[in-house]
Amino acid sequence: MAAPALLLFGLFGLVPLVGVVVLSLADWDGLGSVGWAGLANWSGVLTDGATWQALGLTVKVMLVSWLVQTPVALALGVFQAPRGRARALFSVLFFLPLLLSAVAIGLTWQALLDPSFGIGATPGLHWLAQPLLGSPDLALYTVIFVIAWQFVPFHALLYQAGIRQIPTSLYEAAALDGAGPVTRFLHITLPQLKYTMVTSSTLMLVGSLTYFDLIFVLSGGTGGPGTATRVLPLAMYITGFQAHDMGRASAVATLLVVLGLALSLLMTRLSGFTRMDSQQEGM
């Protein structure tokens, strides 16, 4: 019964995982036949400053977006946790970005941030009328902001659910002991949210390796201005599907695989995902 899923996942998930390493040793333009290149792609990729810049940008996007999204998502989660009509309304509002595709979000923000006709043309908002996406210094942070716009609501939802699962008795006991709201937050809410935080962080960190669609659209397919937003997935796409060097692009992609697997191992260590028993029994 497990066979169909394993077959599908094996063919399009695991085989390509090995395939990308094999192809990183190949010479292929994406159209003709696949030749052998040995370690040429690797020595090319690893001695190329552009690779390291892309890797640096990827890590920077990963860390900064984690730092931005986590506190905001946590605050929103704390606010949304108690039930009530207003909070339900906010939950609906906050869900909107999750319904839009990354392409839709990219096109919207690109037009919205246009220095001449975008939101900066609103009286009182002229400080927004600058090339936020066109400036090499600001583009990356603008991208990180739009990423947060897209994903914070989802993580807020996770935190909201996590908080709702904390047993009330813990707070009652703490209140009896005279613990104030801050103490309760620090000593009950935060520790109880440990697994939620691991889940959310993992999804954020691994997810940040996949920020392709949005940056592709926001930067007009170039990872620009210049190479200011050319993260690893974009570097891979440009090398492979625009410059037609699939071998070299596969080497770049292998770096992504390594990053992803390292994060995954960390996650399995930290979280309780692999526990096979029910987590409700015995509570």
Add this chain to the structure above:
Amino acid sequence: MSTTVTKARHAARTGAGHDRGADRSAPPARPGSPRRRTVVGTVRRALSGGVTLLWAAIVVVPVYWLVVTSLRTRADFTADSPLALPGHPTLDNYRTVLAGDFTTYLFNSVIVTVATVVLTVAVALMAAFAIVRGAGGRLSRVSFRLYLLGLAIPLQAVIIPVYLLIIKMRLYDSLLAIVLPSAAFALPITVMILVSFLRDVPRSLFEAMIVDGAGDWRMLFSLAAPLARPALMTVAVYDGLQVWNGFLFPLILTQSGDKAVLPLALTLYKGQFGIDVPATMAAVVLSTLPMLALFILARRQLVAGLTAGFSK
């Protein structure tokens, strides 16, 4: 803008009232306590409330701008203040988009999404059932770990071998070329959510069925599947959302315009309409409407299931 903010502020104020009421009656997550109304508590609530309001504005303003822009004429787009209501609201942009190939793209998106979801959910349910029933067994543990590993594989990292595979299978530039990899990449999260749901089904239920002489398939169809219905709905909607909005597989695995799905079509519109921003925004709105409809229909299910699936 100002109306939005005022409304949000009003909502927050009534929300604070609700909060205290709810705290006393139903068993809420954050219980009331004698010390609830301390200065620190007020500051903390103001802080999270403030962040919430600010974020609400950040979320709502672009969505509002998107909709009003799609209703402007091209002339008004450059003349009007961006956040004002349209001076001469018009549906012309929508007519322009619908007069083109929009229905083809929509149809492609529907086919790809439905086929992927059906395929994913069907095989994932079988896999999750096998994993939970074989819990403790080596095979079950190994296969579960494989899917967990899959959670960490970025699509982009393996797109080149997938591209090669699709070419070799002679599926390039077909809708099936999107369906198969999309389903494969939706599997890990789907299996994970279904496993975490199914392992809470009491063992005694399965054992009772075994005593009655039921085989695996009967247990799957008459016990696991009905019990897992809420989880199945959740993963179906979640996977549907992902596939509907997917861009990379369509970008790389299809080529012709008549095989384009909506997200890919949006980039085509952008090229086609050039600086006609209102028309592009109308296309963006149209491409989102089906998901909005789905969300309105399945909101409770989606939110509850999604959060339960991830936060265990």
